[in-house]
Each structure stands twice: as C-alpha cells, then as structure tokens.
Amino acid sequence: MNIPTIDLPRIVVIGAGFAGLQVAKKIDTNQYQLVLIDKNNYHTFQPLLYQVSSAGLEPDSIAYPIRKILHKKKNTFYRLTNVEHIDTEKSIIKTAIGDIFYDQLVIATGATNNFFGNDNIALHSLPMKSLTDALNLRSKILGNFEKALNTTDLERREELMNFVIVGAGPTGVELAGALAELKNKILPNDFPDLDLRVMKIHVIEAAPRVLAPMHENSSEKAFAALRKLGVHIWTETFVTDYKDNIVTTNGDQSFRTDTLIWAAGVKGDFPEGLNAAEIGRGHRIITDDFCKAKGVDNVYILGDAGLIQSERYPQGLPMLASVAMQQGVYLAKALNRLARNKKAVPFIYNDKGSMATIGRNKAVVELKKFRFQGFFAWLVWMFVHLMLLVGFRNRVVVFVNWMWNYFRYNNGLRLIVRPYKRPTKA
Amino acid sequence: MNIPTIDLPRIVVIGAGFAGLQVAKKIDTNQYQLVLIDKNNYHTFQPLLYQVSSAGLEPDSIAYPIRKILHKKKNTFYRLTNVEHIDTEKSIIKTAIGDIFYDQLVIATGATNNFFGNDNIALHSLPMKSLTDALNLRSKILGNFEKALNTTDLERREELMNFVIVGAGPTGVELAGALAELKNKILPNDFPDLDLRVMKIHVIEAAPRVLAPMHENSSEKAFAALRKLGVHIWTETFVTDYKDNIVTTNGDQSFRTDTLIWAAGVKGDFPEGLNAAEIGRGHRIITDDFCKAKGVDNVYILGDAGLIQSERYPQGLPMLASVAMQQGVYLAKALNRLARNKKAVPFIYNDKGSMATIGRNKAVVELKKFRFQGFFAWLVWMFVHLMLLVGFRNRVVVFVNWMWNYFRYNNGLRLIVRPYKRPTKA
Numbered sequence: 001m002n003i004p005t006i007d008l009p010r011i012v013v014i015g016a017g018f019a020g021l022q023v024a025k026k027i028d029t030n031q032y033q034l035v036l037i038d039k040n041n042y043h044t045f046q047p048l049l050y051q052v053s054s055a056g057l058e059p060d061s062i063a064y065p066i067r068k069i070l071h072k073k074k075n076t077f078y079r080l081t082n083v084e085h086i087d088t089e090k091s092i093i094k095t096a097i098g099d100i101f102y103d104q105l106v107i108a109t110g111a112t113n114n115f116f117g118n119d120n121i122a123l124h125s126l127p128m129k130s131l132t133d134a135l136n137l138r139s140k141i142l143g144n145f146e147k148a149l150n151t152t153d154l155e156r157r158e159e160l161m162n163f164v165i166v167g168a169g170p171t172g173v174e175l176a177g178a179l180a181e182l183k184n185k186i187l188p189n190d191f192p193d194l195d196l197r198v199m200k201i202h203v204i205e206a207a208p209r210v211l212a213p214m215h216e217n218s219s220e221k222a223f224a225a226l227r228k229l230g231v232h233i234w235t236e237t238f239v240t241d242y243k244d245n246i247v248t249t250n251g252d253q254s255f256r257t258d259t260l261i262w263a264a265g266v267k268g269d270f271p272e273g274l275n276a277a278e279i280g281r282g283h284r285i286i287t288d289d290f291c292k293a294k295g296v297d298n299v300y301i302l303g304d305a306g307l308i309q310s311e312r313y314p315q316g317l318p319m320l321a322s323v324a325m326q327q328g329v330y331l332a333k334a335l336n337r338l339a340r341n342k343k344a345v346p347f348i349y350n351d352k353g354s355m356a357t358i359g360r361n362k363a364v365v366e367l368k369k370f371r372f373q374g375f376f377a378w379l380v381w382m383f384v385h386l387m388l389l390v391g392f393r394n395r396v397v398v399f400v401n402w403m404w405n406y407f408r409y410n411n412g413l414r415l416i417v418r419p420y421k422r423p424t425k426a
Numbered sequence: 427m428n429i430p431t432i433d434l435p436r437i438v439v440i441g442a443g444f445a446g447l448q449v450a451k452k453i454d455t456n457q458y459q460l461v462l463i464d465k466n467n468y469h470t471f472q473p474l475l476y477q478v479s480s481a482g483l484e485p486d487s488i489a490y491p492i493r494k495i496l497h498k499k500k501n502t503f504y505r506l507t508n509v510e511h512i513d514t515e516k517s518i519i520k521t522a523i524g525d526i527f528y529d530q531l532v533i534a535t536g537a538t539n540n541f542f543g544n545d546n547i548a549l550h551s552l553p554m555k556s557l558t559d560a561l562n563l564r565s566k567i568l569g570n571f572e573k574a575l576n577t578t579d580l581e582r583r584e585e586l587m588n589f590v591i592v593g594a595g596p597t598g599v600e601l602a603g604a605l606a607e608l609k610n611k612i613l614p615n616d617f618p619d620l621d622l623r624v625m626k627i628h629v630i631e632a633a634p635r636v637l638a639p640m641h642e643n644s645s646e647k648a649f650a651a652l653r654k655l656g657v658h659i660w661t662e663t664f665v666t667d668y669k670d671n672i673v674t675t676n677g678d679q680s681f682r683t684d685t686l687i688w689a690a691g692v693k694g695d696f697p698e699g700l701n702a703a704e705i706g707r708g709h710r711i712i713t714d715d716f717c718k719a720k721g722v723d724n725v726y727i728l729g730d731a732g733l734i735q736s737e738r739y740p741q742g743l744p745m746l747a748s749v750a751m752q753q754g755v756y757l758a759k760a761l762n763r764l765a766r767n768k769k770a771v772p773f774i775y776n777d778k779g780s781m782a783t784i785g786r787n788k789a790v791v792e793l794k795k796f797r798f799q800g801f802f803a804w805l806v807w808m809f810v811h812l813m814l815l816v817g818f819r820n821r822v823v824v825f826v827n828w829m830w831n832y833f834r835y836n837n838g839l840r841l842i843v844r845p846y847k848r849p850t851k852a
Contacts, residue, residue, distance in 0.1 A: 001576065002575060002576050002577070002578055004619075040842065041568065041572065041840075041841065041842045042839070042841045042842070042843075058484060058486050059841065059843055060484045060838070060839050060841060063839070063841050063843070064839065065616075065839050065840050065841055067615075067616040067617070067840075068616070068839070068840075071615055071616075077619070079572075079575070079576065080569075080572040080842075081576075097573075097576040098576070131843055132843065132844055135843070135844065142467065143506075146467065146505075146506040147523075149428060149505070150427065150428050150505065150507070150523040150524070151428070152428055189493075189497055190491075190493040190494070190497075191493070193430075193503070393830075393839075404819075412486070413468070413486050413489070413490065413491050413494070413819075414467070414491050414493075414494075415467065415468045415485065415486060415489050415491055416466065416467045416468070416506075417468075417485055417489070417557055417558065417561070418558055418561065418844060
C-alpha cells in the first residue's frame with residue numbers, strides 16, 4: 001500500500017464506524033502514524049438508517065465522508081479498500097490495494113447479519129446494516145405500492161403491501177413505527193386510488209417482549225404505541241423459512257409477503273487470519289479489559305466485533321454504538337499513554353442508558369437513575385441523535401427535515417433511484 | 427392496466443419530462459381523463475444533472491416525485507412502467523403492466539444517447555442523461571481519485587486522473603467547469619497527498635467552437651473561461667474509438683483515460699410501433715405545426731422526440747427544455763380547446779434565449795435582444811434555473827447548497843454510495 005514510512009509507530013485501524021473514527025480522531029499523531037481503512041468513503045450513522053429506508057431522510061444526511069472528518073489531522077491516511085487477510089505473525093494486513101505493516105492493529109469492523117444458516121432468508125430478505133441496504137429497502141417499499149396499484153389479483157396485492165420485520169430491537173421497532181406513519185399519514189396522499197387498509201405491518205420477535213434489553217415498563221409502552229399505530233406484533237415467535245413469498249414460523253402463523261426485513265440476528269464481522277484469537281458468543285473476538293485480543297499481540301478489537309470477557313464484565317458488553325464510541329476514545333487515550341510509557345488502565349463502560357422512538361411524539365428513554373416516555377422522551381431522543389451525528393451540515397439537514405416533517409406531515413421525496421432487484425440464485 | 431374507465435376521453439401521456447409534465451398539469455380534467463406513464467417515479471431536472479455528477483448537488487434536490495406534483499389533480503393517474511409497444515391501429519399502448527386504450531396519445535419520451543454505432547463507446551463511456559447516469563459518473567470520478575492514491579504506476583495514475591468529455595454543448599461545458607473547480611478548490615483538501623496537477627480535463631468537440639449554437643462572442647467567452655480554469659479544448663475533433671482506455675480521434679490526438687464522458691450526440695427516443703410515422707433528422711418523429719405526428723391519427727409528439735417540419739419551421743426546433751415546456755403548455759391548451767370545439771391554432775415557439783455557466787461567477791446569457799457575460803449573467807443563470815426547478819422544497823435546497831458552496835468552497839459531501847462498476851461484454 002502506498003503509504004509513506006515515517007519514524008513513528010504505525011497504527012492501522014480497520015473500520016470507520018463509531019469506534020474506529022474515535023481512534024482516528026483522538027490519537028496523538030505526534031506519537032503515531034495513523035492509517036484508517038474502510039470499504040466505504042464515509043462513516044454511516046446506523047441508528048438513523050431506518051429513516052433512510054422509510055424515505056424520511058436522504059443518504060447524505062446520515063453519512064459523512066471520512067476525508068472531511070480527517071482533513072486537519074497530520075500523519076493520518078485514509079484508504080478505501082477491503083481487507084482480505086490479517087497476518088498476525090508478520091504484522092501485515094493484506095488488502096485489494098496491497099499489503100501494509102502495522103505496529104498496532106485496531107479491528108473495528110462491526111457486525112454483519114446473522115441469518116442462522118438459512119439461505120432463503122439470506123438471499124431474499126432485506127437487511128438494514130448499510131446505506132446500500134437502506135436504499136434497497138426504500139426502493140423496494142415504494143416500488144411495491146406502484147406494483148400493487150396495477151394488479152387485480154388480491155392475493156398478490158396483499159403480499160406486495162404486507163411488510164414483515166424480523167426483530168423487535170430498536171431498529172425493528174423504529175422501522176415499524178416509521179412504516180406505520182407512512183401508511184397512516186403519507187401514502188394516502190401519494191396513492192389516493194389504493195386501499196391502504198390492505199397494508200399490514202408485522203413484527204416478529206423471538207423474545208417474550210419488544211425492546212427486550214430495556215425495562216419491562218418501556219417494553220409495554222413501546223408495545224402499546226406500536227399497537228395503537230396498527231402494527232401487529234408476534235412475540236416468542238421465530239422465523240423458520242422464507243420461500244415463495246411465505247414466511248413460516250415456529251408457531252401456527254405464516255405470513256404472505258414480498259418484503260421480509262431482517263432486523264434480527266447480527267454477528268461479529270472481521271477479516272480472516274486471526275487464527276490464534278478466541279472467538280466467543282455472537283462470533284465476536286474475545287478481548288481482555290484493555291480491548292486487546294486474547295492470544296494475539298498488538299491487536300485490539302473494538303465495538304461489535306469484540307467481546308470483553310473479564311471479571312468486571314463476565315457477560316461482555318452489549319453491541320451498542322455507545323460502547324463502540326467509548327472504546328474508541330478509551331483506546332486512543334490508552335495508546336497515547338503507552339507512547340509516553342504511562343501505565344495502562346482498563347476500559348470501564350459508562351452506561352448512559354438507552355432509548356428508542358416509536359413514531360411521532362413517542363419514545364422510551366432509560367437513563368441511569370430514571371426512565372420516562374412520551375413527548376419529552378421523544379425530544380430527548382431527537383436531541384441525542386442530532387448531537388451524535390457527525391458534521392454540522394448533517395445536523396442542520398436532519399433537524400430541518402424533522403421539523404418540516406413534523407409540521408407538514410410530508411417527509412422527503414420518496415424517489416425510486418436505481419431500483420432494487422431481488423437476487424436470483426446463480 | 428388497472429385504470430378506471432370513465433365517461434370522458436382519455437389522454438395518455440408517455441414521459442414526465444418538461445413536456446409531458448406540462449400537459450399533465452395544464453390539461454382540463456373536467457374534459458379528459460389523464461394517464462401519465464414514466465419509467466421513473468420522478469421528474470428529472472436534466473439541466474442540473476452535471477452538478478449531481480460533480481457531487482455539488484444531491485439527487486433529491488433536482489428530482490421531484492410525479493405523485494407529489496399531481497396530488498391535487500382529479501381524473502389523473504400516474505403509472506410507473508415501461509412502454510413496450512404502440513398499436514396505432516387499435517389505439518392501444520402495451521406496457522409491462524398491461525395494455526391501455528387511448529383517445530389521444532402524447533409521446534414526450536425525450537432523447538437518448540447517440541453513440542453513432544460505436545459499441546466500445548456505448549459500453550464504456552459514461553453518459554449524462556439520467557439521475558442514474560449522473561450518480562454512476564460521480565462515484566466513478568471520486569473512486570478514481572481513491573484508486574490514483576494507491577498506484578505507483580504513473581501511467582495508470584494519469585489515466586485515472588484524466589477526464590475526457592465529448593461534446594462542448596451546455597452539458598459538456600458546464601461539467602468541464604465543475605470538474606475544474608473540483609480540481610482547483612475542493613479535491614486538494616480531500617487528497618492532500620495526491621498531486622492534483624496530474625489531473626487533466628479535456629473537452630472534444632466536432633464543431634469549430636464550444637457552445638456552437640450560441641453567438642460567436644459567447645463561444646469565445648466560454649472558451650476563454652474554460653482555458654483559464656485549466657480545461658483543454660479540442661475543437662473540430664471527433665472521437666473515433668475508445669479501447670483499452672485510449673480515446674482515438676480523427677486527428678493526431680489520442681487520450682489515455684479511465685473516464686470518457688459522453689455529452690455529445692443524442693437522438694429521439696420513443697417506443698416502437700409508430701410504423702406509419704415519418705422519422706426525420708436526429709431520429710425524431712416528424713410533426714406538423716400542431717405537434718401532431720404526420721401520417722398517424724391522435725398522436726402528438728412533444729419535445730426532443732419530435733421534429734416540427736413546416737413552412738414556419740423548415741429546420742425544426744432545437745432539442746431544448748424550453749421548446750419542450752412550451753409545447754407541453756401549448757398542447758394542453760389545444761386539447762382543452764378541442765374539447766370545447768374551438769378551432770386549433772398552430773404552435774409558435776417563443777425563443778427566450780439560451781445560457782450556460784462556466785464555473786463560479788461566470789456565465790454567458792443570450793436573450794432575444796441582447797447578450798451578456800460574467801457575474802451578472804451567472805446570477806441570471808442561477809435565478810432562471812431555480813425558478814424552473816419543480817417544487818418549493820427543491821428550490822430552497824438547491825439555493826442553500828449554492829450559497830454554502832459559494833461562501834465555503836466546499837460543495838456537498840462526495841459520498842461514494844453504490845459504486846459504479848464498468849460493464850463487461852456479456
């Protein structure tokens with residue numbers, strides 16, 4: 001790889017998500033040369049992907065180019081490529097654009113979809129992990145209504161207008177809320193000659209309740225809010241197959257749908273070659289309290305790809321943006337300390353709480369000491385998400401979009417640009 | 427096609443460009459049922475496509491959904507589909523979603539690229555006719571700089587950083603100006619470790635001067651402005667082939683480039699089946715002074731797809747947005763008159779002039795009675811384009827983007843979303 005060699009140790013960071021970006025921003029480049037690698041030239045703000053899917057926000061409002069973020073950092077290099085292999089013996093990573101040597105390697109590659117080995121689901125469901133996924137889902141949803149107008153076959157119309165979301169975590173719940181608002185407030189204007197009562201939104205969740213990691217009270221409020229919006233929720237249910245547009249489950253229910261949205265299982269995603277590393281639950285690389293991979297030298301794993309296993313965190317930490325960001329900041333500081341020969345301190349997670357929104361005016365927020373719901377929670381949810389967005393421009397664009405939507409009930413343009421085509425088996 | 431049959435004559439309009447949209451907006455739906463068909467669910471403001479290509483504007487700021495435009499029109503139906511065939515004997519059009527009968531047919535399908543039979547150019551050049559084209563070109567341009575960083579082969583770097591534009595009409599000239607601004611003002615911040623002097627922008631034009639249809643004086647000003655921005659212009663030159671990343675011409679010049687941009691020949695684009703119609707210059711359907719196709723009943727051709735041949739316009743009219751818009755308004759009124767049994771009047775084109783911009787602060791404008799250039803022309807260019815955009819939202823978005831760009835020299839985010847892949851021969 002075409003990176004100048006200078007007289008400083010080189011840190012290579014793979015992945016410009018919440019964790020990797022913090023390392024790149026906070027590392028002391030008087031002490032290190034930093035190389036950041038990502039397969040996209042932008043950072044994606046994943047928590048708002050669902051609003052891109054539901055055509056509420058445009059891609060450019062939740063993505064921010066890595067080069068712009070790193071404009072002013074010296075000794076910092078970004079490269080757009082895919083990492084193919086890590087050679088921990090030689091401290092080299094192999095990429096499509098050549099090899100590169102590292103002194104310290106930071107793997108912050110996040111998570112990918114876990115379809116639990118079901119090829120039909122893997123091929124035909126629509127995931128929600130990337131901007132491309134979100135745009136595909138958007139054009140699928142909008143395209144389905146155009147198609148529904150043109151069929152007189154009622155069964156076909158139903159499968160086009162039924163949406164089945166698997167997983168009732170924040171992504172599933174928030175997307176269900178956004179689809180319900182499309183159905184109730186927005187699509188009736190776009191499709192006056194389509195009977196939108198045919199449109200059904202189903203959420204399937206294996207756990208006994210929605211937003212399972214949150215407090216029971218929050219789950220109940222979210223459940224009630226979704227029900228009120230007309231969303232059908234099937235808990236303690238899991239999908240067994242998806243064939244010929246029929247979703248089958250472990251229970252009696254089956255669902256006819258052209259659109260199965262996968263917001264359920266994820267697993268750690270990282271390049272091959274870490275043979276000496278231990279892999280734990282959720283296909284995540286086990287690390288110690290210092291985010292260092294066990295059994296491998298000079299390799300740190302941050303965010304969803306890693307799983308701390310220590311006395312302090314015997315169960316590890318959840319796969320959340322806040323864990324990833326805090327680990328990124330922690331590791332940058334730890335490496336800066338290391339360069340000054342200061343003693344290492346372990347990572348301690350500061351759990352600030354969690355939240356989810358269920359359509360207009362409604363959210364559930366859980367902070368350390370108390371929890372609340374409703375309109376004020378929704379304001380908090382919006383404020384926190386705006387502040388976490390990268391770039392002043394994007395904050396303004398998202399804020400203006402939200403305000404416009406709030407007062408005009410007409411969010412975004414709903415363009416079908418570069419339509420999604422369902423893959424066929426090769 | 428699933429359209430209700432009512433007791434009014436049905437007008438079917440194919441194409442929601444400048445012409446088709448005006449017909450749909452202005453037709454009297456107390457007198458007619460209107461069906462509008464387009465293969466995209468949005469109207470594209472083609473004059474600003476080049477700014478999407480150069481990452482100055484996002485797609486959603488120059489496209490507007492057809493359903494939103496027609497929200498309040500009664501007896502008006504839009505369908506997203508491709509027209510496969512026209513049967514003028516039976517007055518039926520065949521589409522992917524079924525057949526539909528028309529009483530009056532309006533063909534406003536515009537133009538497509540004319541590669542003059544060269545398969546290599548057709549396959550490997552990048553056109554600029556649609557939003558998809560513009561996004562492909564954008565990701566190609568940005569991706570090439572990422573690749574250029576990673577090669578030590580100087581010849582390869584040159585071909586990645588050379589851009590050859592064929593055609594010095596408004597599109598070619600405006601894109602060349604925008605690329606020059608990327609080179610001079612924007613990319614140096616994004617790519618501090620890339621020597622941007624390597625980047626070359628060539629414009630190849632068969633005519634003896636740029637902006638050939640405009641006055642000589644405007645051509646000279648545009649030429650001088652492009653030269654000042656560092657653009658290389660080759661007039662009286664035409665491209666003969668594009669193979670192995672080499673553009674060959676009729677002259678001595680050949681150009682090594684990974685990116686050949688086709689802003690040259692276009693030809694009328696319309697569905698098959700108009701066998702009785704006469705086809706004229708530029709593969710356009712010949713019409714009379716009333717925009718009615720010669721030799722066919724009840725079929726009107728508007729905009730780029732049609733070519734008026736009459737005493738008044740023996741040479742026809744140019745392929746311009748203003749012609750298309752005026753024809754759309756004219757035909758709607760003519761059909762409204764027809765419904766009231768009023769006498770038909772011929773179409774008369776009101777030539778308001780033409781204009782082009784060449785980067786920041788510079789444009790050439792030609793009005794009926796006088797012409798001017800420079801900063802004031804640039805303001806006029808911006809004002810006219812803003813006013814022609816569909817939708818208040820898009821006017822605001824484009825205006826804010828332009829102002830931001832003007833004062834901050836940092837237009838847009840330059841995201842590579844869904845990268846372009848060069849096609850290979852099947």
